[in-house]
Amino acid sequence: MPAAPTTVIGTASRAPDTRKRYRRILRFAGWNLAVTWFFELLLPRIGLTRIAERTRPKRMQRFARRFHVLAVELGGLMIKVGQFMSSRLDVLPPEITKELEGLQDEVPPVPFELIKQLAEAELGLPLWRAFTWVDETPVAAASLGQAHRARLAPADAADTGLDAVMLKVQRPGIDAIVEVDLAALRRVGRWLSHVRLVSDRVDAPALVEEFAATSLEEIDYLHEAANSVRFADDFAADARVGVPQVVWERSTRRVLTLEDVTAIKITDADALRAAGIDPADVAPVFAAVMFDQLFTNGFFHADPHPGNIFVTPLAPPADARPGDPGDLDDASETDAAVAHPWRLTFIDFGMMGTVPANTRSGLRKMLIAAASRDGKGLVAAAQDLGVLLPSAETSELERALTQLFARFGGMGFAELREVDPREFRDFGVEFGHVVRSLPFQLPENFLLIIRAMSLTSGVCSALDPSFNLWNSVEPYAQQLIREERGNLAQDLGRQALENLQLAWRLPKRLDDLVTRAEEGRLVVSNPALERRVGRLERTARRLISGVLFGAVFIAGAIVRADDAVFGTVLMIVSVLPLLHALFAGRTGPRDR
Structure with a gap:
């Protein structure tokens, strides 16, 4: 097979061109990760959360514009990354999704x-x-x-x-471009795997590999x-x-x-x-x-x-009239x-x-639970899918979902836009810590599922601004429920066996509970209270370190006027409590 024309990627220029492309992608990612770390992690640690929140919309818009320029200039998989971000209306702010909406339409054609x-x-x-x-x-x-x-x-x-x-x-030479882009994205994925805020929620390298497999199939x-x-x-x-x-x-x-x-x-x-x-x-x-x-x-x-x-x-066929005899297929x-x-x-x-059979079963359960406004069922389906680890304490999440369904369930996007933003804010304040503390993660095969559902919702809303996805979900869920009834006997048998096993173990568990109470070994846990106490303890320790830093630094500045060496040493030593104030609790146990 003849090589691609040298006017696109020549033999002599291929290596430097690809290295330049690779470095440019990494520079862009590295700079924006550093900016995000500074505003979203560092400033909140030193009590400057309001600055981070106030500047967030402009920072997101600035990032999206810069990525837009990068994607149009480089093309290749950067366009695909931008398209994916523009479809993530569920997790990315409108400042990003709106800026990247028309990215596909701006790709320049090849001569x-x-x-x-x-x-x-x-x-x-x-x-x-x-x-x-x-x-x-x-x-x-x-x-x-x-x-x-x-x-x-x-x-x-x-x-x-x-x-x-x-x-x-x-596009001529696209194989080489895809290879370089994937190498850069793999490096960024490894960077993200060391950021706990990201690694707790998603396996970034695995996500990149899924994107890579899809991209290689596309070409x-x-x-x-x-x-x-x-x-x-x-x-x-x-x-x-x-x-x-x-x-x-x-x-x-x-x-x-x-x-x-x-x-x-x-x-x-x-x-x-x-x-x-x-x-x-x-x-x-x-x-x-x-x-x-x-x-x-x-x-x-x-x-x-x-x-x-x-x-x-x-x-329809010109000669098709009701009641005409003819071939059954033609009639249908x-x-x-x-x-x-x-x-x-x-x-x-x-x-x-491709949705594996077990994942498809979990998705069906999630759809049925959502249509039934069943918070507990939705949590169970999330655990089946691997979105939520089975070990998670979910009672608070179930309560949050129940309240969410009670207030907002069944609303379309047009109706949600009419809701007072303060209601969403109050809900977020009340249950935000619950969601953040739970071990959510994004399974590998969910990248394309989320993309497909995001685009589906967007197209339907464009066709009909008042379109309510629930109106399509509910009859479909009812159909799935009817299909699930075929396995009802098996489900009832399985449930009866589980109840029998529970009844068999119950006397022993009650006896063990009474024994522990008598011996004073019964411990009652309140996760929310423990989280608050833990946060207060860490805040107090960091506050003390901050005061100590200020005292030692000021003392060093005063002493330095008479004794330059000792004063300088004091000012340098003051950095230690400052570092503790900034990073205390970073490697300690997480809030659960």
């Missing part, structure tokens, strides 16, 4: 001559022999490749039954083609979903030829209305299709942003077209996720 050279090298023949026409202006330019409209040569058109196709070609177009076939098989009997056909004879690892299925972009409300389609009708169907992928099929589109989903109007197709005179057409299957 067609370079695309043509790579495509011909991959296909092993001139483009004019494979296609009767190729549009030199790309339809879309993404971070890893770009797409051009084309028409198949007559022989291929006769074999496939297709004429209009989409020619998707990788293998044969893998993408196989994904599209599997996805099409999952929805073969579902009239709501369409998938483009693959032209295998004109596809390789770096070139992919697909049926051109371009239609109405899912969030183009004006075009939908012009076609007689109400955007508000599309939102629940899209949500239901995504739920089917996640909770039923276990194989889902992990990048369902608006550019990857079309709404394709369906024209006609009924589906009448019920929904359009379908959702998915494209770009490079980023797909």
Whole structure:
């Protein structure tokens, strides 16, 4: 296979270019980690929390703007990282997500001559022999490749039954760029693994490896083609979903030829209305299709942003009339077209996720618990999924979730925006310590699940600002409950056995409890009180160290006027209590 053209990444310039790119990514990450450490960890330790809070929105916005510039200039996986951050509305502030929203649309295209050279090298023949026409202006330019409209040569058109196709070609030299970006991200992941605030919640290196595996699959177009076939098989009997056909004879690892299925972009409300389609009708169907992928099929589109989903109007057969006899399959197709005179057409299957059976079961339990406003069930599902460690003391979290459901459960995003912000703040003050003290973590396979759900929610809200995800969750949860009833006998049998074992052990446990009380060995624990006492003790010790630092430093400054050496020594020694005031409790037991 011929090497990529030297105008993109030449043999002589490749090493210095990649080293420069690598260093630039690390410099950006290192500087912003240092700034975050200073404001979010250091200032609160010395009692300057208000400064950190007051400056946070501007700092977040400044970070997002700088990353935006970096991603557009470097391209490659930096665009993917920015896209992921823009979709994390659940954990990242709007200052970041809003700034990175349109990042994908700003990727500059590669000159067609370079695309043509790579495509011909991959296909092993001139483009004019494979296609009767190729549009030199790309339809879309993404971070890893770009797409051009084309028409198949007559022989291929006769074999496939297709004429209009989409020619998707990788960016020349993207393999080397991805390799460098992954090396830099792995280094940043190792840095984050040493930050307890991060490492307590997520295994950053494992998260990077998951991102790496997904990215390497994305630049293998044969893998993408196989994904599209599997996805099409999952929805073969579902009239709501369409998938483009693959032209295998004109596809390789770096070139992919697909049926051109371009239609109405899912969030183009004006075009939908012009076609007689109400955007508000599309939102629940899209949500239901995504739920089917996640909770039923276990194989889902992990990048369902608006550019990857079309709404394709369906024209019912001209001779289709109610009561006409005919083939049953044709009749069902006609009924589906009448019920929904359009379908959702998915494209770009490079980023797909697989949900293992045990994870899918936990997700189903979480969905049912959320729809039932069951705080205890939601905590149990989180433990099953590994989001919350089984050893965690969860009674306070269950109480917090119960109150959360009671006040905000069932509200859509539009309704939540109308809630007084002070209510959220009061809730955060009351239960914030509960959430922070619990051993939450992000399982490795959750990166794509969270991305898919975040994008789904965003698309549905764009289609209908008043869209309430609960309206789609609840009927789906009811369907899952009905399906779960098939295992009801097993569940009841298992529960009866557990109750029997508990009854068998109860007399011994009661006897042991009475014995410990009589011997004075009974200990009653109040975790919240212990946390508060621990914090007060550490604050007192740090306050004493701060006063001692001030006293010794001032004494040194006074003595230094008469005895320069001794005064300087005192001022240097004052650093020791200062360090204790700043870092006391850093390696001690954490609040639980």
